[in-house]
Amino acid sequence: MKTLVIVAHPNLEVSRVNQRWKEELLQYPNDITIHEIYKEYPDWSIDVPREQNRLEAYNHVILQFPLYWYSYPPLLKKWFDDVFAYGWAYGSKGDKLKGKMLGLAMSIGDKKENYSPEGSVSFTVDEVITPFKASIGHVGAVALPYFAVFGASFQASDEEINHSANEYINYIFKYQQ
Ligand SMILES: Cc1cc2nc3c(=O)[nH]c(=O)nc-3n(C[C@H](O)[C@H](O)[C@H](O)COP(=O)(O)O)c2cc1C
Numbered sequence: 001m002k003t004l005v006i007v008a009h010p011n012l013e014v015s016r017v018n019q020r021w022k023e024e025l026l027q028y029p030n031d032i033t034i035h036e037i038y039k040e041y042p043d044w045s046i047d048v049p050r051e052q053n054r055l056e057a058y059n060h061v062i063l064q065f066p067l068y069w070y071s072y073p074p075l076l077k078k079w080f081d082d083v084f085a086y087g088w089a090y091g092s093k094g095d096k097l098k099g100k101m102l103g104l105a106m107s108i109g110d111k112k113e114n115y116s117p118e119g120s121v122s123f124t125v126d127e128v129i130t131p132f133k134a135s136i137g138h139v140g141a142v143a144l145p146y147f148a149v150f151g152a153s154f155q156a157s158d159e160e161i162n163h164s165a166n167e168y169i170n171y172i173f174k175y176q177q
Contacts (some may be wrong), residue, residue: 002176004058005105007036008065008076017107017152017161018066024165025172032172033058037075044075051083056096060176063132064105066152070121070128080135089139101175102136103144104129105168109153147171 005025009018025032035054037046055061065073072080087094106125114120115128126133129146136143149156149164156164 002058003032003060003062003172004054005032005034005062005064005172006076006079007034008038008063008073008079009036010038010073010075012036012038015066015107017149017156017164018064020161020165021064021105021107021168024169028169031176037079038073041075044078046079046082048082048085051079052085052088052096055083055100059100060172061100061102062105062147062172063102066107067109067128070123071131084135084139095140098140100141101144102141103171103175104132104146104148105171106146106148107152108148108150110150111155112150115150144175 007018007022009015012019012022022034022036025034041047063072063076065076068074071077084090084097085094088096108115108125110121115123115125117123121128125146125148133143147168149161151160
């Protein structure tokens with residue numbers, strides 16, 4: 001297995017984008033491992049050693065989620081808090097994520113043009129994901145360019161979502177080693 005995709009969607013049954021992306025990922029079982037944290041941890045009690053061991057086995061990790069309040073769904077934030085621990089991810093002996101490539105794959109409800117200084121959001125997506133980039137820098141990993149589909153709340157057609165699923169696979173293989 002070459003790429004680990006952590007899927008964090010609180011309600012995948014009613015998802016259009018993340019569910020479609022997951023179906024596409026499942027077409028590549030020899031190259032991509034899917035790990036659904038909301039399914040794995042319905043009680044939010046994250047098995048930290050298990051998550052750390054899993055991460056150690058991959059050099060390429062994608063975090064896939066719907067953008068909620070310009071941030072991660074809450075279980076993914078908790079996953080960071082618990083798993084990126086002192087002495088493992090950072091600190092004088094914490095080097096287990098050093099050099100690994102981490103990327104974000106996001107479904108974004110709003111339109112692309114709104115994610116700009118002139119748009120209604122006022123910020124670019126790169127600015128919105130600054131906490132991720134700072135965290136990745138803190139643990140010595142490499143933050144890949146993000147992948148996103150916009151208009152995921154209403155506007156995106158089935159055709160656009162299907163197209164984004166193909167592009168998502170290309171994005172994954174582009175950085176896979
Ligand atoms: C609690 C919540 C917060 C959201 N916050 C944002 C947001 O900050 N920016 C945005 O563009 N869309 C936002 N959305 C829209 C989601 O990003 C969108 O519904 C999701 O990406 C669709 O993906 P899915 O079909 O896989 O569920 C939010 C949706 C919910 C339910």
